[in-house]
Amino acid sequence: MTRSVYVTGIDRGDGRQVVELGVMELLTRQVDRVGVFRPLVHDGPDRLFELLRARYRLGQDPATVYGLGYQEASALQAEKGTDELVSVLVDRFHRVARDYDVVLVLGTDFADTQLPDELALNARLANEFGASVIPVVGGRRQSARSVLAETRNAYRAYDSLGCDVLAVITNRVAREARDEIAAQLQDRLPVPCWVLPDEPALSAPTVAQITQALGGRVLLGDDAGLARDVLDFVFGGAMLPNLLKALTPGCLVVTPGDRADLVVGSLAAHSAGTPPIAGVLLTLNEQPGEEILTLAARLAPGTPVISVTGSSFPTAAQLFSLEGKLNAATPRKAETALGLFERYVDTTGLSKRVSAPSSGRVTPMMFEHKLLEQARADKRRVVLPEGTEERVLRAAEVLLRRGVCDLTLLGPEDAVRKKAADLGVDLGDTLLIDPATSELRDSFAEKYAQLRAHKGVTVELAYDVVSDVNYFGTLMVQEGLADGMVSGSVHSTAATIRPAFEIIKTKPEASIVSSVFFMCLADKVLVYGDCAVNPDPNAEQLADIAIQSATTAAQFGVEPRIAMLSYSTGTSGSGADVDKVREATELVRSRRPDLLIEGPIQYDAAVEPTVAATKLPCSPVAGQATVLVFPDLNTGNNTYKAVQRSAGAIAVGPVLQGLRKPVNDLSRGALVQDIVNTVAITAIQAQAESAAR
Template identity: 50%
Template sequence: MSKGIYITGTGPGSGKSLIVLGMMELLAQHGRKLGFFRPVAVEGGGVDRLAALVTSRYAITAPGESMFGASYASARDLIAGDKMDELQSRIIEKYEALERQCDFVVCVGTDYRAVHTALEFEYNVEVARNLGTPLMPIVAGRGRTPGEIVDSVRILAEFLEARKCDLVSVFVNRVAPGHVKEAATRLEENAPAGIPVFVLPDHPMLDKPTVGEIMRALGAGMVHGDANRLDREVTGYRVAAMELPNFLDHLVEGCMVITPGDRSDILIGTLAADAATSYPGIAGVVLTGGFKPAPQVQRLFEGLRRSPVPILHVDADTFETVTEVNAVPAGLSPENQRKIAGALGVFESNVDVSRLEGRIAVMRSSRVTPLMFQHDLLSGARAKRRHIVLPEGTEKRILRAAEILQLRDAVDITLLGSPKEVGEKITSLGLSLPGVKIIDPMTSELREDFGRTYFELRQHKGISLQMALDAMSDVSYFGTMMVCRGIADGMVSGAVHSTQHTIRPALEIIRTRPGCPIVSSVFFMCLSDRVLVYGDCAVNPDPDAEQLAHIAISSASTARNFGIEPRVAMLSYSTGESGKGADVEKVKEATRLARRLCPDLKLEGPVQYDAAVDPDVARVKLPESEVAGRATVFIFPDLNAGNNAYKAVQRTANAVAIGPVLQGLNKPVNDLSRGCTVTDIVNTVAITAIQAQMEGDAT
């Protein structure tokens, strides 16, 4: 069986970066050590934009020189000297050396810098055959009708069959969205026997350079603005050479304004227009000629209520700058998570990955990497789409995460907050969230109904109807009631609000599951080669023995639900019978109760952390245990120990900590840390969606 695939366009403009990213994401979830190889390097040293993206995202540590066969210069010299065999031998030798170090290698063809496209594609086919790797060709669909696409694929299949080339699949990329369905249907009827053909639509986000890409291409400095806005796409550029009133009529959404740096009137006017709702929002400003705004002007635009627009400056004149901006290509870069999410969303929504996996015959490894786990979360969420409410609708991290989740087609989302304020925040961040619902609890028609429901639930606690109605103006209470009433399937909050603010409404309204007297939490700790479960590190300060037993059972169930075989370690400062004291006795009693309540659960306690995780220590301290040395679920005796432990591992072992994930509630509500990242939010929303799926399956 081949240990690699060869991805190449059949010509220029195929958009192979998207296909490469999608395939790397698919292969990475299987825990194999991946390699990346290009037969001919785009730049000296074997580093190019695609290689930088892949090596960064997928933690490929192979030296740069091992990832390419030859440089373009040496390849040209060898071909000119009629030494094609020597060139092929070099490429094969380098590939085989890399293959020996990896479980699977993704090879990526040349970038069509040669004059004759057909000859270059034939060269890529020959390289693939010599490497023994099956081919994944990409047909450029832009500007082609469905009939022309079918003809292109048919000709391609005949060409490759004549050359006895093994095909994994064919991709048709950058097809006009209106032609995708017809092209896919016609290709299904006319595809080469047994060869899957996947049709992917053109995506406007992927075909536009970002402000940051333009900034790097120009070597520009940044005078002012929000660095997070550098990943906004630039739809075009406008040169400001006329008077301000006339120029304002030429602004369009997402454009880059290019103007001499001494045109303070244009700069101030453009920023004012961007801040106004009556004009389109711009992507950025480039000041040319080596001029920077005068200090008085800079104080003025820094004082604008909304001025996150990146303002760049260059030494070149306006004409030269326009020429350079016009030549900046769109691409995928490691720092642009929006484009990566958009590309993966296009791939995952249009490719039958299970069929593709069958074609490349990748076997799952026993290793579980953070990327695998996070990929599985999004895949799981996408499998049975659920509706998640995010109460903190004006928080920028929440909005960025919502866009990524939408691009990955993972969940349906409702944001809470004033539609005007949320909409302005979305625009100011340069995001796109079409179709996302925005509800203002203060004005919603649901508020009175929710208030009466809350009154019925809590009147025995002295809550009046007016107090209940007032409570529904709070986004946490309103969002929780949406979940309670089935309008949303789950809720995620806590990026701004405290844990108590998130959990209290859930305890009052949703309440705990039957047979589970306590709400607790776990963190998924994603280490380099496995995922562990830590509980409870966020909710219960000092659980008693019975509560600790229920935390262990809930944590084991959570682990199992997310594909982790639960082997539970009840942690203490002593192992077995080696220690005495009230703290140890609590863990012993919790272990006894958990075994009685769940006799089939693999569980050990009390046990020290080293004996729970290290097989060598376990052989000495608990040689007969089926859990010691192999534990996957770690139950800490109190919040002090658990919270410090997860943060220590997170910071010192460079682990990804996903959570806290709440367990024990009737419906899923999850809390975020106020220091959470956008990735943390994406992961937590995906977990919440999967919990909601399981709740639905259980009813």
């Protein structure tokens, strides 16, 4: 039977979308096929479903997501009664449930629904669907005493109506009262109760949403600028010095369109990062001259300048009534929402209570979710040397919003802050260090000179070397000021890993540094090694690569079954290349008899059970290999790229292995999500290194 989870509420304004998104995240970690059902829907686009569909790549036909429109449901209930309404909705729910392992049900929203006793209707639908319930209670602008009472009453209401209540989540409480409320609710209910504080960034509209609501015209700005959250409004009418004192991070400056001085001054402050603003809104349907707009565009590229027809007072009234919404066009809000949910909800405990049936498949999305969850469980600090690179900054924002790890960015501090401000990226409390001016430079130079004295490196020479961001970042890892490093989005592989070879060096048990790619196929994850570092390893090195790759696979939840690949299987072939693989296989067996290994073996016999049944019928590895070790770089690199392109696999890596501390290289074509995944992997490697010490 399909497992389903029904997220509902007791009144409007509970910010339930945060919980619905968080539960969807949990479900997609556990199973491959997750369906969505909303029993009743308002006219117009469903913002949350569009977000879920885009974020989780849902293939579900939107026509199957909805039961009835509210007006249709109200008329049906009035004419034929609640039983008939429920019967129709149950039938439509089961049309979805039969095609999915688990269904997330989005309860009614208690807003302009014209339905009597909406809570009871949600409870009955949950029971008829066989769904477990997560009630959400809104605590915004309420006292702690009121929130406590409403939370307990919400549980009792759904429990008394026969619902299987998984947990209760209280949302949007005052941040300063959150800990007190959570402490008072602890052990007051027979089910877990988690308390989420109000998060201003979630209710803050974006510049794009404001532009649409006010019918504004975009004079300047790009998509990234329009996606910025507006956290405050500053109305400009005073002289420029007074306006500058009033600016706050993330504010929207609202000023008459003829005040060119305020426009230029605000954007100049943004350019200097003191503070970064969301944009400028011009009223009265006036705009500065072309020369002012040209100057504005050069001062703060990408920062929005919007023109509206209204005067300041009616515009202000509209602005204060706007509230940001989660939708497919606000992916940064989604990251904030998930970070909030994962910080304050025991996601491991909730996953166990949901106990969705495991599909036995590991999809790319499930693997990526697991990486973030594993990294978050024991936060580490990762240094990113390429602090002024756009993709790195965007990845840093995702990592910070999701609480995956702590970060240090390298580069001139003013340049990093300006680039982040131009992108609308919030770096929070990220540590920024300029290697050229850092107080660490002297001690790092002495350390590097000691390490490379045998190569004739003096302190004076070392002083220049350690100003390089990759050398500086590597020394931070070596000296314990960071747990790992990720670079390579704009640097070559050699520039990224050479400092690691010189400073961190290999583990005592490793003869070489090698790499693996995690190849995320449609239904499983395979580990390929070595596809990036060693051109033509000998038998001894190949055995080392196999052992390292098996260890890495196990760290990330892939049970290692090693296939030592060759152009022949078993004893059918001979020659130097096959003999090398055969010798390497025997070396692994002698060093690590606990590992399952087969070799030499051809790729098809390693991964395809029907071929394995013919070629190696009694092998515990053939047909089900998870770690595939290639005989040389030429074979490995071409194979991983061929599989990536022809099979649509997601290649995560290269992940370096064999170093004493984790340093990982990025492709110069790496996407933001690739960087996020690699940083998470690096943090997990750091956890393993710490546990081994």
